[in-house]
Amino acid sequence: MSELTIIDRIRRMARNPGIGDDCAIFRPHAGEDLLFTTDQMIEDVHFLGVQKPAAIGERALARSLSDIAAMGGVPRFCLVALATPSAHEKWIEAFYRGLLRLANRTNTTLAGGDLSHAEKIYCDVMVCGAVARGKAIRRDGARIGDAIYVSGRLGKSWGRKIEPRLALGQSLVGRATSCIDLSDGLSLDLHRLCVASDVAAEIDRVPVSRGSTLERALHGGEDYELLFTLPSKSKSAAGTTRIGTMVRGRPGSVVFQGKPLVPRGWDHFK
Amino acid sequence: MSELTIIDRIRRMARNPGIGDDCAIFRPHAGEDLLFTTDQMIEDVHFLGVQKPAAIGERALARSLSDIAAMGGVPRFCLVALATPSAHEKWIEAFYRGLLRLANRTNTTLAGGDLSHAEKIYCDVMVCGAVARGKAIRRDGARIGDAIYVSGRLGKSWGRKIEPRLALGQSLVGRATSCIDLSDGLSLDLHRLCVASDVAAEIDRVPVSRGSTLERALHGGEDYELLFTLPSKSKSAAGTTRIGTMVRGRPGSVVFQGKPLVPRGWDHFK
Numbered sequence: 001m002s003e004l005t006i007i008d009r010i011r012r013m014a015r016n017p018g019i020g021d022d023c024a025i026f027r028p029h030a031g032e033d034l035l036f037t038t039d040q041m042i043e044d045v046h047f048l049g050v051q052k053p054a055a056i057g058e059r060a061l062a063r064s065l066s067d068i069a070a071m072g073g074v075p076r077f078c079l080v081a082l083a084t085p086s087a088h089e090k091w092i093e094a095f096y097r098g099l100l101r102l103a104n105r106t107n108t109t110l111a112g113g114d115l116s117h118a119e120k121i122y123c124d125v126m127v128c129g130a131v132a133r134g135k136a137i138r139r140d141g142a143r144i145g146d147a148i149y150v151s152g153r154l155g156k157s158w159g160r161k162i163e164p165r166l167a168l169g170q171s172l173v174g175r176a177t178s179c180i181d182l183s184d185g186l187s188l189d190l191h192r193l194c195v196a197s198d199v200a201a202e203i204d205r206v207p208v209s210r211g212s213t214l215e216r217a218l219h220g221g222e223d224y225e226l227l228f229t230l231p232s233k234s235k236s237a238a239g240t241t242r243i244g245t246m247v248r249g250r251p252g253s254v255v256f257q258g259k260p261l262v263p264r265g266w267d268h269f270k
Numbered sequence: 271m272s273e274l275t276i277i278d279r280i281r282r283m284a285r286n287p288g289i290g291d292d293c294a295i296f297r298p299h300a301g302e303d304l305l306f307t308t309d310q311m312i313e314d315v316h317f318l319g320v321q322k323p324a325a326i327g328e329r330a331l332a333r334s335l336s337d338i339a340a341m342g343g344v345p346r347f348c349l350v351a352l353a354t355p356s357a358h359e360k361w362i363e364a365f366y367r368g369l370l371r372l373a374n375r376t377n378t379t380l381a382g383g384d385l386s387h388a389e390k391i392y393c394d395v396m397v398c399g400a401v402a403r404g405k406a407i408r409r410d411g412a413r414i415g416d417a418i419y420v421s422g423r424l425g426k427s428w429g430r431k432i433e434p435r436l437a438l439g440q441s442l443v444g445r446a447t448s449c450i451d452l453s454d455g456l457s458l459d460l461h462r463l464c465v466a467s468d469v470a471a472e473i474d475r476v477p478v479s480r481g482s483t484l485e486r487a488l489h490g491g492e493d494y495e496l497l498f499t500l501p502s503k504s505k506s507a508a509g510t511t512r513i514g515t516m517v518r519g520r521p522g523s524v525v526f527q528g529k530p531l532v533p534r535g536w537d538h539f540k
Contacts, residue, residue: 020466022337022451023305023399025406028298035293038349038396040386045353067292079308081351081394083315114394116310124351124384124394126308129293136295181292196290 006089007115010096014103014110024111026077026128033136034076035129037067043121053091054098055161056121061099062162063183064127065106066224069169070181072137073129077111078103080125083118095123106166135173137228142178142197146229146246149236154186155212155220162224171237172228179228185219189227191252191263197229200249203256207241218256219264276359277385280366284373284380294381296347296398303406304346305399307337313391323361324368325431326391331369332432333453334397335376336494339439340451342407343399347381348373350395353388365393376436405443407498412448412467416499416516419506424456425482425490432494441507442498449498455491461522461533463497470519473526477511488526489534 011019028034041060043049061078068075080099084092092115103110108127142148151165165181172179180193186206194201208217229246230236254261281289298304311330313319331348338345350369354362362385373380378397412418421435435451442449450463456476464471478487499516500506524531 020462021409022340023307023343023406025341026304026306027403028302028304030300032298034296034298034304036296036347036349036381036396036398037293038351038382038384038394040351040353040384040392040394042353042386042388042392045386045388070292071295073293077306079306079396081308081310083310083312083392111306112308114308114310116312116315118312118315118390118392120389122310122312122353122388122392124308124310126306126349126396128306133297136293139291192290 006092009093013096013100016110019112024079026111029130031133032130033133035068035071035073035131035136036126037064038124038126039063040124049121053094057095057099058102059162060123060125061102062164064125065164065166066162066181066183068127068129069164069166070179070226071131072135072169072173073131074170075106075108075127075129075166077109078125078127079111080113081123082113083116083122085119086117131173137172137176137179139178139180139193139196142193142199142229142246144199144246144248145232146177147232147242148201148203148229148244148246149240149242150207150225150227151240152225153207153209154182154223154225155217156209156223158222164224165226168226168237175234176228176230179226182223182225182227183221185221186217186227187219187254187261188263190254193227194254195252198251199246200251200253201244202247203244203254205243218261276362279363283366283370286380289382294349296381299400301403302400303403305338305341305343305401305406306396307334308394308396309333310394319391323364327365327369328372329432330393330395331372332434332494334395335434335436336432336451336453338397338399339435340449340496341401342405342439342443343401344440345376345378345436346398346400347379348395348397349381350383351393352383353386353392355389356387401443407442407446407449409448409450409463409466412463412469412499412516414469414516414518415502416447417502417512418471418473418499418514418516419510419512420477420495420497421510422495423477423479424452424493424495425487426479426493428492434494435496438496438507445504446498446500449496452493452495452497453491455489456487456497457489457524457531458533459497460524464524465522468521469516470521470523471514472517473514473524475513488531
């Protein structure tokens with residue numbers, strides 16, 4: 001099967017006849033800011049070649065949607081760059097089937113992409129989301145005294161399905177003072193949020209996923225839950241847990257049950 | 271050097287303190303459509319690991335800018351996904367230095383990206399451009415009788431510097447009936463443009479790059495010149511050559527000097 005045939009097939013699967021021009025054309029709505037994020041998934045780094053391609057495709061989109069959720073955005077469209085060994089037509093179709101399942105469920109249009117070959121499977125998914133002008137939730141807005149929350153339970157097993165917390169993120173717009181998605185582990189992502197906001201954190205509890213350990217809940221990556229802060233008297237949403245409070249201190253420093261928590265989540269270059 | 275340190279260094283090189291949030295925030299101008307394109311560059315497929323990283327970075331951005339040029343867009347910002355073997359900090363910096371040189375020259379903000387590791391070097395550059403509402407030049411607007419043009423000379427050597435034809439593309443807005451950038455070879459890209467526009471083409475001459483061959487000018491990829499059509503009586507721009515005319519016939523078929531020209535430019539899956 002040639003590249004033209006594969007692209008034609010994807011175009012039909014996506015029900016988007018626009019795919020195939022040099023660029024995708026997007027007309028923004030008035031009064032909105034746009035959010036852009038891109039995330040790579042690489043064979044033998046983020047997944048194994050034996051895993052199901054539909055699950056890999058769905059996960060690749062879910063990771064980027066999680067970033068959109070963290071800033072309170074509504075997903076609009078995605079671009080998908082994919083490289084596979086040359087004889088993988090069926091694999092490519094199954095990958096797109098999985099990705100499009102989640103795309104349809106979250107109203108994310110597959111607007112275009114790039115197809116190439118490589119020795120190992122590689123993909124990069126860019127997602128564009130939208131949020132009311134000036135209302136994106138950032139990492140740098142947490143203030144001393146704010147309550148710190150996480151959604152769900154942490155330390156989940158790696159291979160599971162990711163459910164990007166889009167509805168929660170959207171409900172936090174105008175309410176949360178800061179938010180980040182937990183992709184690299186609570187200890188590292190909370191450290192990052194504190195550095196950006198110029199505050200320190202004290203946490204005293206962490207909701208641990210069933211069958212997991214506290215260690216994994218603190219330092220394991222790939223939870224894709226939201227970590228966010230609210231003014232101390234605000235009420236949070238269902239399915240979230242207050243884990244601590246922002247305090248005065250060395251920016252970025254985190255204390256867990258009275259002891260310093262060293263950030264040692266996922267770092268691609270360590 | 272840790273991932274945080276590398277990202278901090280890139281943030282300073284890009285002079286964009288916004289880099290580091292989950293998403294880049296972009297505020298669109300009123301009355302504009304946005305254009306999005308993404309292009310992969312993969313070690314041993316699009317370049318060799320021994321090539322200079324600054325040249326690879328510049329080329330990675332240039333390829334995507336060429337797509338923006340083809341639709342008449344003005345570049346706004348880019349997202350850069352990069353994966354390298356773990357010990358490549360100096361390589362990463364040089365890659366970004368080359369990319370940012372072209373980004374600055376073309377007013378393209380480096381708005382964010384993703385950094386990971388992989389056995390081979392891999393990158394994917396997404397560029398957003400803007401064009402007046404409804405004015406993007408597409409592939410599907412060529413009409414029977416239109417004159418076919420290319421910019422520059424074709425069949426250029428692979429390793430050279432790419433100069434994306436942004437000014438030419440912008441000057442064609444409202445004038446060209448269709449446009450595509452020559453990334454996969456004239457025979458394949460002209461075939462694609464004809465298929466999209468539902469027309470056939472007759473070409474009788476091709477400007478061949480000095481030291482190259484007609485064969486390479488017809489079928490070689492990576493020229494990154496613009497192929498476009500104008501109504502028969504329009505004047506074209508300097509540095510462009512009329513190579514033929516759109517005619518009635520089987521959509522997508524191309525005749526060169528009286529003989530069928532089979533599309534056999536670059537196909538990643540052949």
